[in-house]
Amino acid sequence: MMFSLFTRRPAPVAPVDVPAATRRPECGETWSPAGVSVAQRYYNQAHAVVLVYTAYSPDRHYVACLGCPFTKVRDLSKDWTSLGLNDAAEIANAHAATCHALPRDLPAGPNDDAVREHLRKWVEVARNRVEEVEIWVEALDPARLTLQRTDDWIEAALRELAHDEPSLLLVRTSEGARPRFFARHCIPVS
Numbered sequence: 001m002m003f004s005l006f007t008r009r010p011a012p013v014a015p016v017d018v019p020a021a022t023r024r025p026e027c028g029e030t031w032s033p034a035g036v037s038v039a040q041r042y043y044n045q046a047h048a049v050v051l052v053y054t055a056y057s058p059d060r061h062y063v064a065c066l067g068c069p070f071t072k073v074r075d076l077s078k079d080w081t082s083l084g085l086n087d088a089a090e091i092a093n094a095h096a097a098t099c100h101a102l103p104r105d106l107p108a109g110p111n112d113d114a115v116r117e118h119l120r121k122w123v124e125v126a127r128n129r130v131e132e133v134e135i136w137v138e139a140l141d142p143a144r145l146t147l148q149r150t151d152d153w154i155e156a157a158l159r160e161l162a163h164d165e166p167s168l169l170l171v172r173t174s175e176g177a178r179p180r181f182f183a184r185h186c187i188p189v190s
């Protein structure tokens with residue numbers, strides 16, 4: 001009888017043992033902010049992720065460490081050209097092999113007003129006094145991990161800005177092509 005009761009007792013619940021292989025999204029393993037395509041991920045020496053990503057332009061690759069502030073947007077040894085996938089992967093891998101920074105907090109997405117203000121300042125900075133200047137949305141790519149908006153969202157926000165402040169920004173559209181944006185020249189002070 002005693003033996004029977006003993007065998008019917010529920011088995012004690014073992015503490016959940018989290019295996020080392022369990023995914024850790026907080027360190028960037030699965031992080032994929034809006035508007036960014038992650039091409040590759042590497043672990044640094046402290047399990048922070050080093051990203052290789054693209055944003056507006058699928059041909060331009062960027063490297064960003066989610067442990068330390070390391071980023072790479074151009075290849076200084078090749079006349080500052082943008083990075084192809086192979087070069088970006090090599091840089092990310094080399095950084096991951098030497099970086100010991102712990103995973104830092106992933107940047108929270110800013111609110112819409114903050115992103116619109118960022119875009120407005122970006123246009124302002126591009127202006128000069130004498131002529132309109134084309135501004136390229138891919139120039140925002142290195143900031144896309146913090147902006148966290150899709151290409152369409154950014155283009156729509158720029159269209160809205162051009163509509164609201166035509167003396168600041170001009171948009172030109174043509175059939176079947178992405179819109180082009182031009183920072184208007186400043187009115188010379190008389």
Ligand SMILES: [Zn+2]
Nearest residue numbers: 065068070099
């Ligand atoms: Zn690093």
